[in-house]
Every structure is written in C-alpha cells, then in structure tokens.
Amino acid sequence: MAKEITNKTIADFEADLAKHPAYKVAARAAQENGIFKASQDLETKKNLTPTFSIEIDTGKVSNQLRSGRCWMFSALNTMRHPLQSKFKIKDFELSQNYTNFWDKFEKSNWFFENVIATADQELGDRKVSFLFATPQQDGGQWDMLCGIIEKYGIVPKYAYPETANSNNSSALNDTLNHLLRKDGLKLRELVRTGKSSDEVEAQKQAMLNDVFRVLATSLGVPPKKFDFEYRDDDNNYHRDPDLTPQEFFKKYVGMNLTDHISTINAPTTDKPWHKVFSVEYLGNVVGGRQVRHLNLQIDEMKDLIIKQLKDGEVVWFGSNVVKDSERQAGFLDTALYRRDELFDVDYSMTKAEALDSGESMMDHAMVITGVDLVDGKPTKWKIENSWGEKAGFKGYFIMSDAWFDSFVYQAVVDKKYLPADLKQAFEEGSKNPIQLLPWDPMGALADLY
Numbered sequence: 001m002a003k004e005i006t007n008k009t010i011a012d013f014e015a016d017l018a019k020h021p022a023y024k025v026a027a028r029a030a031q032e033n034g035i036f037k038a039s040q041d042l043e044t045k046k047n048l049t050p051t052f053s054i055e056i057d058t059g060k061v062s063n064q065l066r067s068g069r070c071w072m073f074s075a076l077n078t079m080r081h082p083l084q085s086k087f088k089i090k091d092f093e094l095s096q097n098y099t100n101f102w103d104k105f106e107k108s109n110w111f112f113e114n115v116i117a118t119a120d121q122e123l124g125d126r127k128v129s130f131l132f133a134t135p136q137q138d139g140g141q142w143d144m145l146c147g148i149i150e151k152y153g154i155v156p157k158y159a160y161p162e163t164a165n166s167n168n169s170s171a172l173n174d175t176l177n178h179l180l181r182k183d184g185l186k187l188r189e190l191v192r193t194g195k196s197s198d199e200v201e202a203q204k205q206a207m208l209n210d211v212f213r214v215l216a217t218s219l220g221v222p223p224k225k226f227d228f229e230y231r232d233d234d235n236n237y238h239r240d241p242d243l244t245p246q247e248f249f250k251k252y253v254g255m256n257l258t259d260h261i262s263t264i265n266a267p268t269t270d271k272p273w274h275k276v277f278s279v280e281y282l283g284n285v286v287g288g289r290q291v292r293h294l295n296l297q298i299d300e301m302k303d304l305i306i307k308q309l310k311d312g313e314v315v316w317f318g319s320n321v322v323k324d325s326e327r328q329a330g331f332l333d334t335a336l337y338r339r340d341e342l343f344d345v346d347y348s349m350t351k352a353e354a355l356d357s358g359e360s361m362m363d364h365a366m367v368i369t370g371v372d373l374v375d376g377k378p379t380k381w382k383i384e385n386s387w388g389e390k391a392g393f394k395g396y397f398i399m400s401d402a403w404f405d406s407f408v409y410q411a412v413v414d415k416k417y418l419p420a421d422l423k424q425a426f427e428e429g430s431k432n433p434i435q436l437l438p439w440d441p442m443g444a445l446a447d448l449y
Contacts, residue, residue, distance in 0.1 A: 020344055022344070023344075026038070026342050026343065029342075030342060035337075035339065035342065036337050038342055039337045039338045039339045039341065039342040040326075040336060040337055040338075041335055041336060041337070041338050044331075044333050044335040044336055044400075045329075045331060047333075047379070047380070047400070048331050048333060048380060048398040048400060049398075050382070050393050050396070050398060051372065052370035052371060052372045052380070052381075052382050053371070053372050053373045053374075054306070054309050054310060054370055054371050054372075054373065055369065055370035055382060056081070056309065056312060056313075056314055056369045056370060058077070058081045058084075058314060058367070058369050058384055059081075059084060059090060059091050060091040060389070060394075060395075061384055061385060061386065061387075061388065061389060061394065061395030061396065062077060062093060062096075062386045062388075063386060063387060063388035063389075063395075064096070064386045064387070064449055065162075065167040065168065065388075065449070066167065066168040066169070066170070066449055067100075067138050067166060067167060067168065067169040067449055068137065068138030068139045068169065068445075068446075068447030068448065068449055069096055069100060069138050069166075069169075069447075069449075070364050070365045070366070070386055070446050070447065070448060070449065071139065071140045071141060071142070071144075071145065071318070071365040071445070071446040071447070072096050072099055072100060072103070072140065072145055073096055073365075073386035074316050074365040074366050074367045074384075074386060074446075075142060075145045075316050075365070076093075076094040076096055076099070076145075076154070077314070077367050077384060077386070078255075078313075078314050078315070078316050078367055078412075079094060079154070079253045079255055080092055080093060080094050080253075081314055082253075082255075082313075083252055083253055087230075087232060087238075087252070088232040088233040088234060089230055089232060089233070090233050092156070092230070093156070093157040094154050094155070094156060094157060094253075095154065095155045095156060095157045095158075095159060095160040095161070096157070096162070096166070097157075097160055097161065097162050097163065097166040097219060097220075098152075098154060098155050098159075098160040098222055098223075098245070099145060099148050099149065099152075099154060100138075100166055100219065101160075101215055101219045101220075101222050102148050102151070102152045102222065103140065103144070103145075103148050103284055104136055104172075104176065104211075104215055105208075105211060105212060105215055106147070106148065106151075106284045106285045106286070106288075107135075107136035107137075107284045108135070108136055108176070108180055108208060108211045109204075109208060109286055110136075110283060110284050110285070110286055111131065111135040111136060111180055111184065112180075112183070112184065112187060112204050112207065112208070113286055114131050114281055115131060115132075115184040115187050115188060116187055116188075116191055116200060116204070118131065119187065119188045119191035119192055120191070120192070123188075127280075127281070127438060130281065130438045130439060131184075131281065132181055132184060134177065135176075135177050135180035135181060135184065136173070136176060136177065136180060137173060137445065137447060138169050138173065138447050139445030139446055139447025140284065140445055140446065140447075141262070141282070141291055141318070141365075141410070141445060141446065142260075142262050142316055142318075142365075142410070142412045143262060143283075143289050143290065143291040143292065144282075144283060144284045144285075144289075144291065146257045146260075146289050147283070147284060147285035147288035147289040148284065148285065148288075149249060149257065150257060150288065150289060151285055151288060152222075152245055152246070153244060153245030153246035153247070153248060153249040153250075154245055154248065154249050154253065155222075155223060155226055155245050155248060156226075156228065156248075159223055159226040160220065160222055160223055163218065163219055163220060165218040165219055166219055172214075172218050172219075175214060175218075176211065176214055176215075179210060179211065179214065180211070183207040183210075186203065186207075187200065187203065187204060187207075190203060222245075223245070224244065224245075225242050225243060225244055226242075226243060226245075226248075227239060227240070227241045227242065227243070228240040228241075228243055228248060228252070257289075259414050259415055259416065260412050260413065260414055260415070261292070261294060261412065261413065261414075261415050261426060262291070262292060262293050262294070262410055262411075262412055263293065263294045263295075263296045263301055263304065263410070263411050263412070263413060264277070264293040264294070264295050264296070264409055264410050264442055265295070265296060265297070265298050265301050265351075265408065265409055265410075266293075266295050266355060266409065266441070266442055267297075267298075267350075267351050267352045267355075268352045268355050268356055269352070271295050271442070272295070273295055273296065273297055274294070274295065274296070274421075274422065274425045274429075275294075275295055275425070275429055275434055276292055276293065276294050276295075276425070276426060276428075276429025276430050276433040276434065277292070277293045277295060277433055277434045277435075277436050277442060278290055278291050278292055278293070278433040278434070278435055278436065279291060279435070279436045279437075279438065279440055279442060279443035280435055280436065280437060280438045280443075281438045281443075282438070282443045290433070292426075292429075292430050292433050293410070293433075293442060294422070294425065294426045294429065296422070298404075298405055298408075300422070301408075301411055302378060302404070304411070304413045304417045304418065305317075305368060305371075305411055305413060306371055306373070306378065307417045308413050308414060308417055309368065309369075309370065309371055313414070314367050314368060314369045314384070315367065315368040315411055315412065315413060316365060316366075316367055316411070316412040317365065317366060317367070317368055317408055317410060317411040317412070318362040318364070318365045318408075318409055318410035318411075318446050319332075319362060319363075319364060319365075319366070319407045319408045319409060319410075320360045320361060320362060320363055320364075320407040320409070321363060321364035321366070321407075321448060322363060322364075322448065323360060323406070323407050324336050324337060324403060324406075324407070327387075327391055328390075328391055328392075329392065330385075330391060330392020330393050330396065330397040330398060331392075331397070331398055332383070332397055332398065332399040332400065332403045332407075333399075333400040333402065333403050334400065334402045334403050334406050334407075335400070335402065351405070351406055354406075355441045358441070360406075360407065360441075361409070361441040361444040362409045362410055362441070362444045362445075362446055363444065363446065363447065363448045364446050364447075364448040365410075365446035366383050366384060366385050366386070366397070367383065367384040368381055368382070368383060368384075368411075369382050369383070369384045369396070370382030377401075378401045378404070379400075379401050380398055380399060380400050380401060381398070381399040381400075381401070381404060382396060382397075382398065382399075383396060383397040383398070383399050384396055385397050387449070409441075409442070
C-alpha cells in the first residue's frame, strides 16, 4: 500500500536539518550563487594545466553553432587534420553542411522504411512510438557518418557553405519532422489497407521528393562536381578541377573508413566484454554501413587511444559532456563540484548504475588530440571541441582521467591497434552482432550544442 508524506515526517526532517551545523552556510552559498558555483572546488584546476606529454597540433577549432552536429564536426575534424598537414593548408575545413544534407535526406528514407516495416503494429506500440517521437534529428554516431561518406563523399566547406538553417537547425528539424510524421501516417494507412508494395513505394518516392525540396530550399542543392582551389602555407597556388565528392575524398582525405571501428565502454551486466553490439533502428543509410560497437574495458580502450595518438592520429570519441563540466573554462573533471559536501548527501553511482538508470549516456562527440602520461599512465587528456574559440582554451578542453573513466562511452580507433584476440572478436562478432533495443543507452546520439 502506498504511503503518504505526513506532517510528522516533515517535522522529523526539519529536526534532522538542524543537526547539520554547516547547513546555513551551504544554504546561503547555494541560494546566492547556484548549486554548481557553490560546490565548485577550485583546487581541481591546479591539476588541469594545458600541458601534455603527447600532443598533436590540429590548429583552429570549428564551431557547430546552434546545431546538434557535433558528431559530424568531430568526425570531419579527424579527417581534415591529416589533409591540412599533408597539403599545407592551415585551418582548412570540410563541409559539415554537405554531410548534413545527405544525412537528413537518408534519415527520412530510413524513417519511411521502418514505418512501412512496422505498419502492422499499433501506433501505441513502444517501437512505433519510438520511431514517430523523432523521425530525424541532427545527432548521430561515427558509423552513420561513414555511411554518408561512403555513398556521397565529402567536399570542402567553400564548395557547400553553411546556411542559416544549418547553423541554427531548430526550425528545419521542426518543419521536416512535421512532414515526416504526416507522411508516415499515410504510409501506415496504405500498408494497413492492403495497397501493393509498388503503390506504397510510389507514394514513398513522392514523399522523398518533397523532403528533397525542403532540404534543397533550406540548405542548398549539394554539388555533383567542383574545382578544388587553394593556396598552401608557402603561398603556392593549386587547382584540381571538376572533382566529384567521392574523388575528392579518395584523393585528398584517403582515410580507410572500414578500418576505423567503434569501441564502447558499457560495464552493464547485459553487455559482456569483447562482444559486438548493434542497436535496432539506429542508422541512416538504408543498405549502408551498420552501426557496430565492440565493448571494451576502460583500460583497454585507453590503451588503443594512446597507441593511435603516439602514431600522430587523433581520436573521435563520445561522452556525457554535461556531467561535471565547466563549459566556458573548458574543464571536465569529476572533482569539479562537491555536491556531496554541499548537501551532505551521498551522490555516488557506478558507471553501470548511471547507464541502467538513465542518469548518464552519450550526448556529445569531440576529438582527443593529446594525453599527459606520468609513469606510463594517463592523468589528463587534451580535447578538441566544436563550440568555437570562446569556450575553453581557444576551443580546446582538458579532461581528467577520472572523468574519462566515468563519462567516456565510445571511441573510434584504427583496428590495426587491436591485439589479435580483440581483432578476431570484432570480426567474428560483426557477422551477427547482438541486437540492442532502440532505447538502449548505447544507441544515444551525439547531438549537444
């Protein structure tokens, strides 16, 4: 039987409050300055100096502005850094809007196909509700961007620049999701009333035509060919005319996407170590690359990242950046805020408990560009963000190793760094990955801005 809160209960709690001598001091500080400022421990910043034993120079940071494309910006950053170095083009950027256009177009088709596949289920079914809750969005994961690049290539930023709707995506997302939900209901009705697959497909194509028009009007029509022109850092002029986006990627970026794999750290009981997982309904390109995650222990993940950094290659990673972070100063550290001391309350949770309860999950993707090793062990990490130069150290953040342990969930590494047993585990597991439910935390999208 449910128990209500009584007046005696409240009186007991008020009496207990009086037994905490520091309560009034804490209350004055919290009420005047807010919980985080009142509980901030400035001592922690002494250990987060911007000096690293291994550091890759990556130049000026990018800025995703008010869009949830962090996963796109960070992934393209991992690709532009080698290009900048090889061809001597300082602060060169790839077009995040180009991959954004095709991602939204492909996600629309992905939504329609899943709506058709689930048309025999009721709208109240949890999976159907999940699909209609967010037909498409800005967020994504590494394998999803690979699917776009493998199909459409990439272009320089000047060949397909940003627009008002890519820099601030809320209106476009609202407009597009309204259209997709309306059309999704129509597709369900066509299937449920027994229309032929050809009739359903014809309607879907007409709907995709409308989607294309919305995207072309809002973002521009993506180029099929362009001229690659630039002056290098030595002021030499270069011109490579009439390139397709696929040719540009192959010739100037050249990253072997199939060799770069997603590893995760999910220490929950339902996810055994060294197994490969996928997530139902997670993806964008129908017929494209499947999302696959190899679950590793945290020290295994760190070891792979450090090996890649030592070889001069940065690392894309996903984390829960809103936790224990100071955005403007650029610090990520579990000791930044002492809420347990402020309130005299135990806030401790394991990483597994935080995942299982929904307290924590990936919300943002960034790039690891350095690490500080002391006696061979990492103490802090250098992070390239995509929030412009005003945040952090000209856009770079410092992440403590303790924060890595608690809030880093995903990292993409070249599989050549995997020991033989892990490489075999990934190859074997990828043939038939364990399917997670659509709302599993490992299916969370990096979409924070």
